[in-house]
Amino acid sequence: MTGVSNETRTFSFNVFVRRAPDVAGQWVGHCPEVDVVSQGNSLRQAYEMTKEAVEIVVLDDLDAGRDPTLRAAPKAEWEAAFSAVQAGNPKLYAMRELFENEDLVRIGVIAPVVLEFVRVTTTNPGVEEVNAGMAQAA
């Protein structure tokens, strides 16, 4: 008889996206909780690229039995990002609104990223565990 069990892990992170200070027309995104940086041609692409980069490291770490939160950026990196935004009298926007009008962004955007992963395990009595890979669920 074969059994199947699912184990779900959910992670809530922040992504700080701003214009690249040194490459014209580029935006950079940083997720301090796992200290991952990515880049894109627009605010939207940089946000999506950073989300994809975070998925890559979290999935890779979980598959290898590592704790992805141990990657967290040094405190100074967090403080630099958040104090810069706080100093600019932050306002609340829907991301869609900012994607459509990047000129609204003066300093940077702090946006949430929620990732959910499910580990699907199939077992068969008398047989070793046959499938323990992590798959992205959402």
Added chain:
Amino acid sequence: MPASFSDIKRAAQEFGIAAEKPTRGSHWKLRDVTGKAYPLPCPNGERSELSDVYIKGLCRAFGLDLDDFKRRL
């Protein structure tokens, strides 16, 4: 100082960090000898020019000396 995708990939390889082609999406995967991975973005393919912000993050992730890494770019 920004650097090209190709130069960053080559410099990382000089530190023993392997570069794996993407199976999906727009990131290569850099992996050190311990198995730890870090994404290498290519938003404009291999012509991408990547910010110093990315290079600093890469060096933090693998514990590389930033100045030493930049000298190899």
